[in-house]
Amino acid sequence: MNADQPPERTPDGHHIVVRGRKWRATDPSIPEETAARLRRHLMSARRAVRSATTADDEQAERAARSRVNRAKTALGERGTPWWEQPEEERRRRWEEGLESLDAEDDA
Template identity: 45%
Template sequence: MEEPDSSNSRITPDGHYFLWKGRQLWRCTNPNLSKEDKKALTSELMSARRAVYKAGKAGKGKGAEQKALLAAARARVQKAKEGLGERGPVWWDEEKEGRAVDRMHPKNTQYKEWAENLDAYKEEGTAKKRKGSQADEEFVPAPTRVTRSGSKRQRTGDEPEPSGNEPGPSSRVKAEGDGQQTGNKPGPSARVKAEGDGR
């Protein structure tokens, strides 16, 4: 068995996973494969990926035939990935060397301490600086934007939209101003208006 390449800091110390974009652990290729087997499986994987691309491009609008071609190409990819040890049963002894944590965030695995010491994890992962988290930075709220939904305009960002059976603040004031009862208590502005008019 080959030793894991320590020059690549994104590969876990045991050689089972590599850190993808600082947030997911992806399984490495089985180092126990012979060079010939690895080369043949990698070649098959690339061929299968090209077949997936061609089936997706050429088969648009052809329905069942396109779906069958795409499914067959994806099955080839799956088989090649399993042969390489990147999917399917793990290539190590889980009882002795640790459980499988495919596609998990490193903070939820036995690799948490290792990942926290990586520059890639700090730059791309959860340790990334977030806007407003620094004491010397001024907090800037997200801008309010207006979007169109159907035929009504909805304001997003500040207030939730009222549900269908509860009138919003503007409809309540309008209804109170018309002298109609809404079933809701009048707001403070409506009471002040009523008291100020002498009614």
């Protein structure tokens, strides 16, 4: 996969394929600006996991892994599959996830 190209998708669009492994795709109904903000939170949280594990700080690692999970859930990559959720529930998932992550950054 080239960084300039999107990853391969399964025929149903529910998963992406990276190096032969299937991963749940981001919910395509999330507005691009919102999805970009959620991805920034996800990448920040992943960096925090790496920093915490390097520093052997278990409490910080737990907090960072919780942020990763909230970001991935808001993106639809974890939790109830987005294709099984009604549109209103999907919208609530990403709006509440983003609100939670933004509030944590503001604290």
